[in-house]
Amino acid sequence: MKNIIHLLIFALAFSSCKNEEKIPVIVKEIIPVPEFRYGYNIDDFVLIQDTIKSGESFGEILDRHHVNFPKINKIAGEIKETFDVRRVRAGKPYTILASKDSIQKAQVFIYKNNKIRATVVDFSDSIIKAHTYLQPIKTVQKIIEGKIYSSLSNSMDSLHLSPNLTNTIADIYAWTLDFYKLQKGDSFKIIFEEKYIKNNLFAGYGEVKAAVFNHRGEDFYAYRYLADSIKGITEYYDTDGNMLRSQFLKSPIKFQYRISSRYNLKRRIAHYGYRVKAHRGTDFAASNGTPIMSTANGTVVESRRRGGNGNYVAVKHNSTFTTKYFHMSRRKSKVGDFVKQGDVIGYVGSTGSSSGNHVCYRFWKNGKEVDPFKEKLPAAKPLNKTLKPHYLEFVKPLKYQLDHNQLSVPEQPVIENVVQN
Structure with missing residues (x-):
C-alpha cells in the first residue's frame, strides 16, 4: 500500500465587508518519490545489510537467506567471469535484497568492493546476471599549502591528509628530491582532487594536477600532462617541459629512510x-x-x-x-x-x-x-618538441594557481590536455 501524505492547506481571507467570503479547503495529495539503490527500487524488497564474518563464504550467506545450494552453485558458475565468489573477504559490507513475503528469500546480492565500486549479482529469475555498479562521484578540486618541520609524512598528517596522497607526492618527486635531505622550512603546495559520493562522503583522492616543492630556496614544479593520447599515459613535467621521471629512482625506498x-x-x-x-x-x-x-x-x-x-x-x-x-x-x-x-x-x-x-x-x-x-644517468623520454608550445600554455593557469595559492585564475582560453594522435 502506498503511503499517502495528505497536506491540508487552510487559507483564511479577511474582508472589510460585512459579508465574509469563505475560502474552500484545498486538499493536496503528495506521493513520495521511490528510493533507488544500485538501480533497484528499495520499496520492492526487504533490505538486509551486513558485513562478511571471518571464515564466512558466499554460499553460507545465501543459504542463510533461503537460497538452496544447487541454485548457489549455479550462480557461482555462471558469474565466475565477472565475480569470483571464492574471493569475498571478511570485513567487507554487503547488501541483500530479499522478497517481501514471509520467507524473505534473497533475490539480489551486492558486494561492496570499496566506497565507489560494488558488484551486483541478480538471481531473481532464471537468468542470472552480474555487473559492476559505480556510485555517482562528485569531484572537488582543492589546493593546500604546507611546511616541512620534520618530514613530509608528518607535515601531510598535520594537514589531515591521508598517507595515500603522501605516497603520490613521494612518487611524483622520487626522481627529483631526496626526501632524506628535506630541511625545516621547506614548503610545498599541491593542487589535487577529492572524490565524494552522496555529496559529503569522502571516497578518496583523484588526480594530483600540479605541485611545487620549495627546497633550499629553489622551486621544483610538477605538472600532470597527457603527452600521448593514444596510450593514455600521463607524466609529470617541470615548468620548461622536462620530464621529472628519469630512468632510475634516487632511492630503492620510498621516503622513510x-x-x-x-x-x-x-x-x-x-x-x-x-x-x-x-x-x-x-x-x-x-x-x-x-x-x-x-x-x-x-x-x-x-x-x-x-x-x-x-x-x-x-x-x-x-x-x-x-x-x-x-x-x-x-x-x-x-x-x-x-x-x-x-x-x-x-x-x-x-x-x-x-x-x-x-x-x-x-x-x-x-x-x-x-x-x-x-653518475650522469639517462633521463626518461623527453616531451615531444611539437607539443612544447601547447604544454607551456597548458601549465600557465596551473602555475598561477600555485604561485597565488588560489584556484581562481584570470579569464583565458581553455587549453585541453589531449593533443597527440
Whole structure:
C-alpha cells in the first residue's frame, strides 16, 4: 500500500465587508518519490545489510537467506567471469535484497568492493546476471599549502591528509628530491582532487594536477600532462617541459629512510675490526620489513642468500646497468621476473654481514661498480618538441594557481590536455 501524505492547506481571507467570503479547503495529495539503490527500487524488497564474518563464504550467506545450494552453485558458475565468489573477504559490507513475503528469500546480492565500486549479482529469475555498479562521484578540486618541520609524512598528517596522497607526492618527486635531505622550512603546495559520493562522503583522492616543492630556496614544479593520447599515459613535467621521471629512482625506498653509509672506497668498518674495506654501495637504513623497490625496469637475474650479502636480488636493466639490493629480510622476486620501476622486490632486513636493518644498494655500469649519485644517468623520454608550445600554455593557469595559492585564475582560453594522435 502506498503511503499517502495528505497536506491540508487552510487559507483564511479577511474582508472589510460585512459579508465574509469563505475560502474552500484545498486538499493536496503528495506521493513520495521511490528510493533507488544500485538501480533497484528499495520499496520492492526487504533490505538486509551486513558485513562478511571471518571464515564466512558466499554460499553460507545465501543459504542463510533461503537460497538452496544447487541454485548457489549455479550462480557461482555462471558469474565466475565477472565475480569470483571464492574471493569475498571478511570485513567487507554487503547488501541483500530479499522478497517481501514471509520467507524473505534473497533475490539480489551486492558486494561492496570499496566506497565507489560494488558488484551486483541478480538471481531473481532464471537468468542470472552480474555487473559492476559505480556510485555517482562528485569531484572537488582543492589546493593546500604546507611546511616541512620534520618530514613530509608528518607535515601531510598535520594537514589531515591521508598517507595515500603522501605516497603520490613521494612518487611524483622520487626522481627529483631526496626526501632524506628535506630541511625545516621547506614548503610545498599541491593542487589535487577529492572524490565524494552522496555529496559529503569522502571516497578518496583523484588526480594530483600540479605541485611545487620549495627546497633550499629553489622551486621544483610538477605538472600532470597527457603527452600521448593514444596510450593514455600521463607524466609529470617541470615548468620548461622536462620530464621529472628519469630512468632510475634516487632511492630503492620510498621516503622513510636515512642514508647510514655512502659509497666509500676507503671506509673502515667496525664489523671487520675497523680495517679499510671498500664500501661500493649506499646503505639506506629503514625499519625491518620496509618495502624495497627496483629503481628501474629490468629482469631479475639473481635472487638468493649468500654469505655476507644475506638475502639479495639483482636486476639487470639493460646491457649497461645492473643493480643489486643486499641484506633483505625476505625476497619477493625470483629469477626471470620482469620488474617495473617502483615494483617491490623484497623487504628491508639485516641478513648476512649487517649490524642493523638496512638495504645496501649497489650499482653496476658496464660491469664496474660505481656511485650512482655521481653518475650522469639517462633521463626518461623527453616531451615531444611539437607539443612544447601547447604544454607551456597548458601549465600557465596551473602555475598561477600555485604561485597565488588560489584556484581562481584570470579569464583565458581553455587549453585541453589531449593533443597527440
